[in-house]
Amino acid sequence: MHPVSYRLEASWQPDGGPFGRFTFTLFNFSGAPLSGFRIVYTSLTRVIDPKACDNAVFLRRNANFHEFAPPAGLTIENGGSWTFTVSGLHRNARHCTDGAKSAYLTLADGGHVPVAVSDLLLENAVSEPPPVRLPDGKLDQPYALQPWPAKLELRPGDGFPVVLYPAVGSTGEDVAAIDTVLAMYHRLFPAGHAPFSLAASKQGRAIVFTADAGLKAEAYRLDLSETEIRLSFGGSAGRQYGLTSLAQLLDGARNHPEKFRFPASGKISDAPRYSWRGCHLDVSRQFYPTADVARLIDILAWFKLNVFHWHLTDDEAWRLEIKAYPQLTTLGVLRGPDEPLLPQLGNGAEPVGGFYSQADVRAIVAQATALHVDVVPEIDIPGHSTATLVALPDLTDGQEAPESYHSVQGYPNNALNPAVAFTYEFLEKVLDEMVELFPSAYIHIGGDEVANGSWLASPLAKKLMEQEGISGTFALQSYFLKRVKQMLTARGRKLAGWNEVAHGGGVSTEDTLLMAWERPEVGIELAREGYDVVMTPGQAYYLDMAQADAWQEPGASWAGTATPAHTYGYEAEGEFPDELKARLRGVQACIWSEHYLSRGYFNRLVFPRLPAIAEAAWTPKSAKDWLRFAAIAPLSPNL
Numbered sequence: 001m002h003p004v005s006y007r008l009e010a011s012w013q014p015d016g017g018p019f020g021r022f023t024f025t026l027f028n029f030s031g032a033p034l035s036g037f038r039i040v041y042t043s044l045t046r047v048i049d050p051k052a053c054d055n056a057v058f059l060r061r062n063a064n065f066h067e068f069a070p071p072a073g074l075t076i077e078n079g080g081s082w083t084f085t086v087s088g089l090h091r092n093a094r095h096c097t098d099g100a101k102s103a104y105l106t107l108a109d110g111g112h113v114p115v116a117v118s119d120l121l122l123e124n125a126v127s128e129p130p131p132v133r134l135p136d137g138k139l140d141q142p143y144a145l146q147p148w149p150a151k152l153e154l155r156p157g158d159g160f161p162v163v164l165y166p167a168v169g170s171t172g173e174d175v176a177a178i179d180t181v182l183a184m185y186h187r188l189f190p191a192g193h194a195p196f197s198l199a200a201s202k203q204g205r206a207i208v209f210t211a212d213a214g215l216k217a218e219a220y221r222l223d224l225s226e227t228e229i230r231l232s233f234g235g236s237a238g239r240q241y242g243l244t245s246l247a248q249l250l251d252g253a254r255n256h257p258e259k260f261r262f263p264a265s266g267k268i269s270d271a272p273r274y275s276w277r278g279c280h281l282d283v284s285r286q287f288y289p290t291a292d293v294a295r296l297i298d299i300l301a302w303f304k305l306n307v308f309h310w311h312l313t314d315d316e317a318w319r320l321e322i323k324a325y326p327q328l329t330t331l332g333v334l335r336g337p338d339e340p341l342l343p344q345l346g347n348g349a350e351p352v353g354g355f356y357s358q359a360d361v362r363a364i365v366a367q368a369t370a371l372h373v374d375v376v377p378e379i380d381i382p383g384h385s386t387a388t389l390v391a392l393p394d395l396t397d398g399q400e401a402p403e404s405y406h407s408v409q410g411y412p413n414n415a416l417n418p419a420v421a422f423t424y425e426f427l428e429k430v431l432d433e434m435v436e437l438f439p440s441a442y443i444h445i446g447g448d449e450v451a452n453g454s455w456l457a458s459p460l461a462k463k464l465m466e467q468e469g470i471s472g473t474f475a476l477q478s479y480f481l482k483r484v485k486q487m488l489t490a491r492g493r494k495l496a497g498w499n500e501v502a503h504g505g506g507v508s509t510e511d512t513l514l515m516a517w518e519r520p521e522v523g524i525e526l527a528r529e530g531y532d533v534v535m536t537p538g539q540a541y542y543l544d545m546a547q548a549d550a551w552q553e554p555g556a557s558w559a560g561t562a563t564p565a566h567t568y569g570y571e572a573e574g575e576f577p578d579e580l581k582a583r584l585r586g587v588q589a590c591i592w593s594e595h596y597l598s599r600g601y602f603n604r605l606v607f608p609r610l611p612a613i614a615e616a617a618w619t620p621k622s623a624k625d626w627l628r629f630a631a632i633a634p635l636s637p638n639l
């Protein structure tokens with residue numbers, strides 16, 4: 001008995017075509033002969049020459065969805081197999097995750113049945129094993145702090161207090177702050193020993209809280225002695241960070257006494273290097289249940305990251321409930337063989353959906369706010385909008401030529417049209433609901449990867465360009481984004497976007513923050529133009545990039561590969577001229593989800609690079625130390 005009756009094996013031969021060749025073999029374990037079927041697989045290595053396949057007939061492709069038929073009359077006997085090859089690929093396969101992410105069969109009666117797949121095998125070439133990504137590391141000082149503080153001078157103790165508790169005279173807010181960090185700790189480490197107690201304990205040590213107007217809001221100081229711990233803080237964020245450091249020190253000493261100690265005495269003086277310490281999560285390509293999002297926010301807080309950039313929409317799905325347009329989270333999320341949105345990126349025979357209700361969002365925002373994490377929502381417009389356009393077809397110019405342009409991910413005609421009046425009515429209503437849900441100063445509106453040539457086959461867009469005296473995709477994009485910026489300003493919000501927002505004339509630099517992702521130099525160019533900048537270069541901070549070139553390393557490599565050491569060592573400020581440094585607001589990790597089909601892959605790709613970025617965001621350059629980080633990083637919680 002096989003739980004799945006069919007399996008598709010896939011290998012890639014580097015010398016089989018201009019970009020190599022896939023060989024697929026479908027095995028039949030169903031107990032019956034198989035004939036009169038079609039096969040679908042999803043793969044980021046796309047077929048662009050439909051004729052370049054052998055022993056199969058190419059039927060259609062939409063982005064990474066591919067459909068083939070076997071040669072006429074083919075029957076695969078039970079226990080038998082069918083092999084076909086595909087060589088008209090758009091690029092080389094480079095990693096084990098570049099093959100079929102999912103597959104299914106459509107049978108003669110129209111039913112769909114699942115097909116199991118494995119990672120892609122490399123043939124006719126040496127398949128290097130993945131290298132060691134994290135050395136054992138080396139500790140000069142035995143403290144389990146992540147990120148490492150700006151300054152510390154500590155004497156290690158021989159033992160450790162059982163718990164830390166608020167001294168007599170602590171305010172209700174101080175006690176509540178302990179409770180918040182304690183609850184976060186329990187969620188992150190359900191089997192861990194509580195580092196804090198709200199009640200005094202004879203074997204514990206008291207924390208004496210002092211608000212210190214001389215410290216910045218996120219800064220704190222710890223003065224430790226054998227009898228008490230004095231925690232001075234600038235604001236409630238600083239108090240939380242001081243408590244988090246104490247929880248980390250105690251947890252390390254208790255659970256890994258061979259490496260870590262709790263300080264008997266001494267001082268920590270700490271404050272972040274950057275004010276924007278972000279982590280982005282793409283929940284469109286794969287859906288993350290609310291509990292996973294909540295856990296990620298706890299992880300961010302544990303690493304003293306303070307921005308959660310929630311990438312809620314993309315071509316693959318619109319995940320945010322908007323009451324004015326319920327279609328967005330019905331038609332705009334459900335992917336399946338017979339749904340308006342075809343399967344992509346690991347979807348198979350069963351329809352899959354998933355979205356965040358407004359109640360879910362409120363709960364996430366409340367949790368994040370309590371932990372001093374600002375939730376910055378993103379709706380990715382005008383590009384990356386396939387799901388939106390499928391949900392609301394009135395957003396399209398009905399006269400626009402179909403497939404008149406394709407995004408870099410292979411989606412046809414996927415951008416909201418700046419010349420359709422409904423586009424603005426739609427966005428006004430969406431933003432009305434978003435500002436009710438998200439208190440963040442910034443709303444992120446995407447602005448990335450609009451394909452050159454977008455809208456040029458739209459009669460409405462042509463007319464608008466004539467009226468406005470502008471020409472070309474990016475001038476029109478700038479026209480559109482300026483209108484979106486006005487909508488945000490009218491709602492008291494600032495615009496955040498990806499670096500291409502600056503194309504074609506861009507938007508006003510006032511209250512605009514752009515994320516430099518394409519190359520580090522882009523960040524400097526944007527700062528020179530007057531934009532505030534967050535550095536999130538794909539080459540170091542995109543956590544979907546593989547951690548090495550080796551075939552067995554999962555992930556992508558279009559921006560290069562990044563070992564944890566490279567990510568840790570990358571200095572966003574590196575090339576910034578002094579006069580532009582004030583524009584550099586901070587740094588951010590980006591978790592794009594195309595390859596995150598399992599929690600295993602998520603944890604393998606995100607860790608330890610996320611805490612590496614957290615340390616780069618917090619710790620001054622002079623206090624960064626890769627081997628120390630490598631020794632502490634294995635203590636990181638993961639999803």
Ligand code: ACM
Binds near residue numbers: 448449498517
């Ligand atoms: C992006 O990676 N397209 C922002």
